[in-house]
Amino acid sequence: MTNLMGSKMQEQVKVTRNGRILEIILDNPKANAIDITISQKLGEAFVMLRDDPELSVGIITGAGDRIFCAGWDLKALNAGEMQTDNWWEDDYGPGGFAGLTEMWNLNKPVIAALNGLVIGGGFELALACDLLIASDNVEFALPELPLGLVPDAGAIQRLAKRLPYNKSMEMFLIGERMSATEAASYGMVNKVVPQEKLMEAARAWAEKLANSAPLAVQSIKELMRAIEGDTIQEAFKTMRTADLPTYRALLSSDDAQEGVEAFVEKRAPAFKGK
Template identity: 55%
Template sequence: MSDSLHLTRNGPILEITLDRPKANAIDAKTSFAMGEAFLNFRDDPELRVAIITGGGEKFFSAGWDLKAAAEGEAPDADFGPGGFAGLTEIFDLDKPVIAAVNGYAFGGGFELALAADFIVCAENASFALPEAKLGIVPDSGGVLRLPKLLPPAIVNEMVMTGRRMSAEEALRWGIVNRVVSQGELMDSARELAQQLVNSAPLAIAALKEIYRTTSEMTVEEGYRYIRSGVLKHYPSVLHSEDALEGPQAFAEKRDPVWKGR
């Protein structure tokens, strides 16, 4: 694993800290290491939730390492099987990821956060996609994911002018889940992670699968699709041990013990 990444396992929760000098910028080597971490998280049955954050208190990530770019690394370089920052092109990850944004999330750093399922950010965090001002485009998900979250006028301003969005504005638009003080950031992310661990893993996987496959469908089309039997996780949930355990635990007034099957 790269020296730029620090991995910490807290039971079923994996914490990934990006810690590189000069703004936690990401080059191809670091991106490969991040991809390895996220793919290992995906495939490890003992891990349930991942938290990605940046080292320090100023930068979550400034995105693509422009020093590496100046030295010849191309915008379309191979950034690994998970895409840029290791997460932006993993489309079969049925476990939740929380981005704990501790500071500036610019360019690919913002795209990394957008690829997560939840964003918890510090009050000093801000978000921007300044690629057009550098002669490139935010094609690691920014230009695809942001229009699903914001009105076209706001998206156009952000991607074409690179204007910054504060943490509070991001909260008003519903891009982030929580805004907390810098000192409370990781505790808040861990609290959310534990809430996710308390939910049944098969149900979480089914929800992510349904979101992913039906997002462009009408409600009627979505109903028909999820009942057609083509999904992997939804049918499994209906006939799982966990589907029996949940009501049983409720009736017995105890916490459920999930088996993931």
């Protein structure tokens, strides 16, 4: 693996490259909380994933085995380094809070390897990922209400699309924690594994994606984003008429032909991303 960050941020946002996989570790003891500077560095890492044609997939995890991320750095907020009024006007960097919650043009998949408590803004970061693998000690919670706040950096927008309405309202209003097992029963988490198997499981899925046709993988995200909210009939129209450059490139790509030829010839495909 190749480390890609400098010394100070290397301690808080560790970015390493493993072939076509970019691994990002949030390491800000004790709670892996996110302030503006850390958010900006996370955004830079996701931009690297987005823009480097040699990268296919990202993994985001937290350091340690207790807390994936506790969200907003409340000490920094209390010190006036961030604001609550129109908080989005602060410069959280590309991708908005945590670098990913509003990165609408990232078509490469991101796997969240959740290694402990997933709380507040950390939950919102996880919800912005495409695949969620949780260790068996993970719990999810949204504790904003007793702080006089609401989770408006992604949970309000996304959670009720992943959980039944009344369960999402329970998390918003009551603040009850949800175990990884319960989250998986609703489909919010893809897989629950023992703590010691977490990164092994995440890397196995990342390797599978890295070996797939890049344009096909990226088209899935582009298309899913484009048709969200469409009826089925509208979705067909969107796919056929909307500005979808990755999908259009896929349909006329060498990789599409290569995949078919490899299947017919009973060999492994050699995808090139074009």
